[in-house]
Amino acid sequence: MNKPIVRDVFFLSQKSQETTKDDLNDVRNLVDTFMANRQNCVGMAANMIGVKKRFIVVEFMNMPLVMINPKIISKKERYETEEGCLSLNGMRKAVRYREIAVAYQDMQFQSHTQTFSGFTAQIIQHEIDHCDGIVI
Numbered sequence: 001m002n003k004p005i006v007r008d009v010f011f012l013s014q015k016s017q018e019t020t021k022d023d024l025n026d027v028r029n030l031v032d033t034f035m036a037n038r039q040n041c042v043g044m045a046a047n048m049i050g051v052k053k054r055f056i057v058v059e060f061m062n063m064p065l066v067m068i069n070p071k072i073i074s075k076k077e078r079y080e081t082e083e084g085c086l087s088l089n090g091m092r093k094a095v096r097y098r099e100i101a102v103a104y105q106d107m108q109f110q111s112h113t114q115t116f117s118g119f120t121a122q123i124i125q126h127e128i129d130h131c132d133g134i135v136i
Contacts, residue, residue, distance in 0.1 A: 001029050002036040003049035005086050012047055012087055015133040019046075019053045019068045019105075026051045027107060031064055041086050043123040045130030048087050056127035060120055067104035070128055073113070074101040083126055083136055092136040094129075096122045 006012060019027070026046060034044045034057045043058040055068045075097035082091045099117040102124060106112060116124055129136065 001032055003029055003033045005033075005037070006048055006050050007087050009088075009135055011050070011052075012130065012135050013133045014047070014052060016045075016047060016052045016054045016131045019055045021109060023051070023053050023055070024107065026053060027055050027066060027068065030055065031057050031066060034064055037086060042119075043127045044086070045127045047130050054131045056124070056131065058120065058123045058127060060116075066107055067102065067124070067127075068106065068109065070102050070104040070124070070131070072100050072125070072128060073103050075099070081122065083122075085126070085136060088135070094126070094136045096125050100125060102128075 030044055030046055030049055033049050045056045046053045056070060057064045057066050077098035079096060081094055081096055083094050084091050100121045101113060101115045103113045
């Protein structure tokens with residue numbers, strides 16, 4: 001189900017809790033909302049649809065990639081950039097890393113560790129910040 005985008009900075013600045021199998025309907029709602037907003041965004045986190053749980057969806061190889069309980073386990077080559085967000089107006093400065101390794105679970109709760117670089121790594125970092133209550 002396509003959900004409205006949360007713009008409340010107080011809500012967005014709260015840390016998310018671990019995702020469980022009981023949250024899979026919310027995960028599907030995030031994917032639906034992402035798909036409905038795909039022309040205007042490249043990633044979304046659960047708190048953007050009012051759910052304080054750790055799951056995100058990002059554009060990866062022209063497909064939505066769902067990451068449940070994502071955690072960055074390594075990062076290389078720090079840089080500064082500017083980013084926008086569907087939940088916020090305008091552009092804001094952010095510090096990112098060109099390459100990251102992420103441990104996460106898929107929708108079947110199978111564990112994965114994967115390395116990402118470039119713009120995909122930047123998107124993932126932005127969405128994991130959402131999970132951590134970090135508002136750019």
